[in-house]
Amino acid sequence: MKKNSVMNLTLLLAFVFLFGIKSEIFAQENTQMKTKSDFWNHVQFGGGLGLGIGNGYADIMVAPSAIYNFNDYVSAGLGLQYNYVKQRDFYNANMYGGSLIALFQPFYELQISAELEQLRISRTYENSIENTSQNFWNTALFVGAGFRNENVTFGVRYNVLHRDRDNIYAEAFMPFVRVFF
Known part of the structure; x- marks a missing residue:
């Protein structure tokens, strides 16, 4: 037993x-x-598309991005960008690169952002005397604020690293529209 x-x-x-x-x-x-x-x-996808066409002028931009929402106040993510600009008989440029973005929303309607952007620039100036080519990296650090309504934010950002020479942006201040789904 x-x-x-x-x-x-x-x-x-x-x-x-x-x-x-x-x-x-x-x-x-x-x-x-x-x-x-x-x-x-917690992931949202979005970005921007741009198209500008005129008499002998074309500007095409594609910039997809994705962010991760840590909570209702803080988000961070990555972005890619490609931009082609051509002015007939004067200017031709290809720009591509990426960015890191951080978003802070102290309350629902206000979005504060910081974005570090690194772009490779390949551009050529053409005129009757000579052709000049440039290849360089352009770094921008944008700090901005915008009004947010659902998935869309309208605002302005400032490039704290802006220089008048060797820069692809004409001004340090730039308006933006940011969309995430």
Whole structure:
């Protein structure tokens, strides 16, 4: 009788041990799945598109971006940018690069931003005397503020690294429209 009790107790412990581990494994898998899907619930995609066409002039810009919302007040993300500008018989430029962006919303309607942008510039000036080509990196650090309504923010930003020479932006202040879905 004693031998059967020990055997039954051993089987019972083995049964509890095996099913206890199995349920713990499933609990960890469910937690990991929940965490993974929760990440994408905080991600927003957006960016900007630009098109300017005139007599002998074209300006085409594509700038996708994505941000992660840490909470209702703080977001951060990455962006890419490509810009092509051509003025017939005068100017031709290709600009591409990326950016890091941080957004702070102290209350719903106000969005404060900081954006570090690094662009590779390849441009050519053409005239009847000579052609001049330039290839360089342009770094900009924008600090801005805007009015936010749902997914759209309208505002102005200031490039604190702006220089009049060797810069692709004519002015340090720039208006912006930011859209995230």
